[in-house]
Amino acid sequence: MITCAEAVRQLWDYLDGIVDETQREAIEEHLGFCRRCCGEVEFAEELRRFLATHPEADLPDDARARLVATLEQLEKQS
């Protein structure tokens, strides 16, 4: 049986699917009775979504044109 501190320490790895089978079972057993740690899991999932939905800007057309010009110049030199 693992403690809340141990469960919380491994939550993100658990969500990332990089814990081994024994750790996964121990965490799920803990989550089966600990409401507070269930809240931690839900919040960790929200934080993952939060990071994934803050994408960086797309490549602007002028920057693309400059980078393509660099590539063309390199090819001309070869």
Place this chain on the structure above:
Amino acid sequence: MVRADEPDGHAARQRGGFQALAEGELPRLYRVARGLVGDEAEDAVQDALLKGYRSYGQLEDPAAAPAWLTAILVNGCRDRMRAQARQPKLVELDEVEEFSLFRRIADEDPFPYSDSLHLDFLQQFGAEDVRAVLAGLPERYRVPLVLVYCEGYHVKEVAFFLDVPLGTMLARLHRGRKLFERRLWDYAQEYGLLQEGAKR
């Protein structure tokens, strides 16, 4: 004016091969660079193109080219980032290990009338705020965090980019998440996001 050494090897003989590869990768490379070095993204990509062009001839497996070029970019970005980020104090790194943003929000209860306290906390952050918090992380933690959670790379790919053992990468990712949580809280306090949110 672009200057580069002549590439050698079999790939160099495929005229236009590097250009075709790199041009298709530009949007992805730029997005990764934006996440890592912000406004220096275009310069970072340009540096990666020059370095990549010089060593393209040594690449034996064409299928590995996108990951290879990404690794060049990421390592160039790391050089740029090392001088920028605020280094955490040792005591901060010790503290973050025990820090839980979930518990801190619940304990401090910044929005007393909210029935979705934790979500409301995250919703105070705009894209610029998130970028600022990430930009303040030391590069050894920011790189895994951005590549895995913002860009969706697998942890093994990131370990390859950084040329470190998987265990080392996972340890940095763990520390990076904790430091990110801690800095989100500090940022919200420093910039008054909690007071503003509580008024709504």
